[in-house]
Structure formats: C-alpha cells, structure tokens
Amino acid sequence: MSIECTNCCCKFNDEDIRWYGDDPYCEDCFTDRFTYCYRCDEPINRDYCHYDSSGDPLCDDCYENEIDYNAPDNPEINDAEREQIITLSKSWLNGKRAKSLIRINRNDLYLSDIQEGVGLVDLSLYLYGLIDREDYQIRVSPNIFNRVSQFVLLNKWDATLTEDKGYNRIGISKTLRENKQEEIIQLIKSIATYEMAEAE
Amino acid sequence: MSPEKLTLGCDPELVCRVGGEFTSASDYFKYQSSMGLDGNDEIAEIRPGYSTSPIDLTAKIRAVLEYGHEKYPELEFISGHYVDNYAIGGHIHISVEPTEEIIDALDVVLSSLSDCIDDQEQIIYRRESGYGKAKAYRKKIYGLEYRTPGSFLLSPAVTLVTFTLAKLAVVGVTEDNLNFHKLKGNDDSYSFLMKIEDYLVTIPDDCREGLDELKILLAKRSINWEENILPNWGLITEVAA
Numbered sequence: 001m002s003i004e005c006t007n008c009c010c011k012f013n014d015e016d017i018r019w020y021g022d023d024p025y026c027e028d029c030f031t032d033r034f035t036y037c038y039r040c041d042e043p044i045n046r047d048y049c050h051y052d053s054s055g056d057p058l059c060d061d062c063y064e065n066e067i068d069y070n071a072p073d074n075p076e077i078n079d080a081e082r083e084q085i086i087t088l089s090k091s092w093l094n095g096k097r098a099k100s101l102i103r104i105n106r107n108d109l110y111l112s113d114i115q116e117g118v119g120l121v122d123l124s125l126y127l128y129g130l131i132d133r134e135d136y137q138i139r140v141s142p143n144i145f146n147r148v149s150q151f152v153l154l155n156k157w158d159a160t161l162t163e164d165k166g167y168n169r170i171g172i173s174k175t176l177r178e179n180k181q182e183e184i185i186q187l188i189k190s191i192a193t194y195e196m197a198e199a200e
Numbered sequence: 201m202s203p204e205k206l207t208l209g210c211d212p213e214l215v216c217r218v219g220g221e222f223t224s225a226s227d228y229f230k231y232q233s234s235m236g237l238d239g240n241d242e243i244a245e246i247r248p249g250y251s252t253s254p255i256d257l258t259a260k261i262r263a264v265l266e267y268g269h270e271k272y273p274e275l276e277f278i279s280g281h282y283v284d285n286y287a288i289g290g291h292i293h294i295s296v297e298p299t300e301e302i303i304d305a306l307d308v309v310l311s312s313l314s315d316c317i318d319d320q321e322q323i324i325y326r327r328e329s330g331y332g333k334a335k336a337y338r339k340k341i342y343g344l345e346y347r348t349p350g351s352f353l354l355s356p357a358v359t360l361v362t363f364t365l366a367k368l369a370v371v372g373v374t375e376d377n378l379n380f381h382k383l384k385g386n387d388d389s390y391s392f393l394m395k396i397e398d399y400l401v402t403i404p405d406d407c408r409e410g411l412d413e414l415k416i417l418l419a420k421r422s423i424n425w426e427e428n429i430l431p432n433w434g435l436i437t438e439v440a441a
Contacts, residue, residue: 052231052232063232066231067232068229068234068235068236071235072234072248072260072263073234073249074249074250075248081259081263082259084259084434085255085258085360086255086409088262088355088356088433089258089360089413092355092356092432093357094416103266103435105270106263124434124435126270
C-alpha cells in the first residue's frame with residue numbers, strides 16, 4: 001500500500017513513511033521538519049524545538065520539566081557580596097571561620113537591601129518574604145522565636161508571630177519589609193552577631 | 201578585546217553526597233538550571249552566568265550554591281578532578297577568539313596552579329578517563345571554552361585565583377604579547393607563579409585581589425580536596441545560641 005507524504009505529496013511505501021501525529025511524511029520531509037526529543041524520544045517540530053546546554057533537542061514538556069525557574073539566573077552582585085567573597089577567601093586561606101551575609105530568597109522584594117544593610121554576620125540566618133495576611137506577619141524558627149518575639153514587643157511592632165520549622169529562619173511580611181527596613185536590620189544583627197547578642 | 205570587556209564564565213561540576221555517601225545529583229536538580237545537572241545525570245553543574253570581574257563571577261557562584269544549599273540542606277558538595285569514581289571538570293568560558301598563543305598561555309598558567317594545589321592522584325584518574333587533557337578547548341559563539349581544569353570550587357579563594365589567572369593569561373597575550381611558556385622556562389610551577397606578577401604588564405584592577413591571594417594560596421600547607429565545600433563558602437547553618 002502506498003501513502004502520500006503530507007509535505008511533498010509523493011507516494012511512498014508504508015515502510016518508508018514516518019508519522020508526526022496522524023500525518024504521514026517521507027523520510028526526507030520528516031528529517032527536514034522534525035527531530036526527536038533527546039529525553040522522551042517524542043517527534044518534535046524543528047520550528048518549535050528547544051535545545052539544552054549541550055545543543056540536544058527537547059520537546060516543550062521535557063524543557064519545562066527541566067527548568068528550575070527559581071534558581072538564580074546570572075545574578076546581580078552588590079558591594080556587600082563582593083566584600084563577602086574577599087572575606088571568605090581570606091578567612092579560608094588563613095584557616096579561620098569567616099563572617100558571611102545572611103541568606104535570602106532573592107525573588108522576594110526588599111530582601112537584597114536588608115541583606116546589604118545587615119552586612120557580614122557571625123551566624124548564618126535565612127530571611128524570606130511572606131505575603132501580607134491577617135493572621136500573622138512574622139514566621140520564626142523555634143530556636144530564635146523568643147528573641148524575635150522580645151524585639152517585636154520592645155519595639156512596639158504591630159505584628160503577630162507564628163512558629164516556623166527548622167533553625168535560624170525568619171519570614172517577614174511585605175508591608176513590614178517595606179516600612180521597617182532599618183528595624184529589621186537591627187533585629188537580624190542582634191540575633192546573628194556575637195557582639196550584639198552578648199551586649200543584650 | 202580590551203581587558204575591560206573580556207568576560208569570564210564557567211560551568212564547574214560537583215559531586216553530591218549525603219552523610220558522606222555519594223548521591224546522584226539527578227535526584228535533586230534539573231537540567232536547565234543554574235544549579236543544574238551535567239550531561240552525566242549523576243553530577244551537579246553550576247552555571248553562574250558571566251562577568252568581566254573574577255570577584256563578581258565568584259560571588260555569582262556563591263549565589264547559585266546558596267540556592268542549592270537552601271533547597272537541599274542535606275547535600276554536601278565535593279570539588280576536585282576525580283571524586284567517587286567520577287571525573288569532574290571546571291570549564292572556563294572566555295570571550296576571546298581562541299588562538300594557539302592564548303590556549304598555550306592558559307595551559308602554562310593554570311596547569312602551574314594545578315601542579316601546586318590540586319590532588320595529583322585525582323588528576324591522573326581524570327586524565328585516564330579521557331578528560332582534563334592539556335590544551336583541551338572548544339571554540340564557542342562567545343569565544344572559547346577552556347576544558348582542562350578540574351572543578352575549582354573548593355573555596356572562594358581557589359575559585360577567585362583560578363579566574364584571576366585565566367584572565368591575566370589572556371590579557372598577557374592579547375595586550376602585551378607575553379609568551380608564558382618562555383617566561384616559565386625551566387622554573388618549577390611554584391617559582392613561576394610566585395614571579396608571575398613581575399612578568400605581567402597590564403594588570404586590571406579586578407585582578408589585584410586574586411593576585412594577592414595567589415601568594416597566600418601557594419604558601420598554604422595542606423589543602424583537603426575531600427571536604428564539603430559549603431563551609432568554605434560560608435554556607436553551613438549554625439544554630440543561634
């Protein structure tokens with residue numbers, strides 16, 4: 001039985017035909033128009049094909065599955081991060097433990113400014129953003145809950161705290177990050193800097 | 201290409217472990233990500249982007265490592281040439297047209313550093329597995345990918361010094377016509393690197409820090425390539441008292 005190629009309209013034997021969905025193509029037309037996904041082997045139209053870093057073709061699904069949209073993409077570097085690299089380098093070379101910047105979720109608003117304002121600290125601490133909600137504005141891991149709670153009380157913040165999992169983690173609502181940057185910087189310094197923690 | 205416009209990038213690899221035992225990176229990371237996978241699914245690969253400054257590129261690597269650590273705090277990362285039976289590399293991307301002189305310069309300068317600080321047994325294993333040969337490079341759209349080095353992510357200092365020397369090797373050729381092969385002559389790698397600053401004519405400002413750290417690095421008594429790199433990058437969480 002002969003089948004007509006969808007593209008060139010020539011007739012070919014069944015065994016010389018390749019299929020894209022329900023459409024038959026001759027070998028040459030198929031190769032011109034389509035390729036196969038490197039991961040799942042599905043045929044893909046070359047016009048809509050993605051390529052990975054090695055140049056191998058990927059279909060839409062595999063490409064989407066293989067992207068981590070949250071990972072930093074050629075991140076911008078600020079002065080505090082430059083200083084941190086030099087401090088870390090010198091500390092390692094001299095066999096000492098270095099101070100470092102607090103860790104942040106780079107996708108959340110105002111956190112880069114807060115990280116830069118806090119500067120290098122003794123203890124690693126993770127700061128992330130919370131959306132504004134009514135029931136709580138700050139989430140804190142159990143090991144630093146009391147100290148954060150005390151700071152919030154003494155400084156008369158209109159904020160409710162709730163407990164987070166893990167260690168040394170603080171989540172702060174968008175409104176607080178927007179309006180109390182300086183106070184947040186002081187709060188984090190008081191927790192993550194040995195000198196300030198001891199002074200208290 | 202003027203030194204101000206010369207960009208550096210890289211895609212160094214890392215072996216992942218949990219509790220000291222090898223684990224496949226593909227159980228954690230995706231292919232198309234700055235904290236991603238090598239063509240070999242088992243190995244993690246860092247794609248930090250690019251910069252003209254060795255310090256900034258090192259800081260970008262830290263940002264990517266931080267993301268990986270935050271996502272999977274249980275993972276340990278090991279750098280080097282050959283770890284847990286896997287060859288791992290640290291390809292360096294440079295925005296310059298590859299010439300024989302430039303590849304020679306990169307080879308002389310960076311292999312001298314490797315002679316001084318890398319685990320020599322790991323280098324042999326990596327070469328036996330077909331990787332890390334001298335003068336290994338690929339021409340790319342942006343310029344060249346130099347493929348000889350192992351994964352230099354042991355610490356920010358090793359990374360910064362590696363980028364600094366890569367940049368200075370290229371600038372030495374393109375700006376000042378230096379022949380590093382002749383300059384090294386019969387010197388051993390340590391002596392050559394201790395004198396390299398004297399040979400250089402053009403030293404971009406962003407290479408000063410790396411050059412200073414090179415001397416301290418060369419004087420460092422012992423370097424442990426078996427250790428988890430995260431504490432060296434300030435990325436292990438301590439618990440507040």
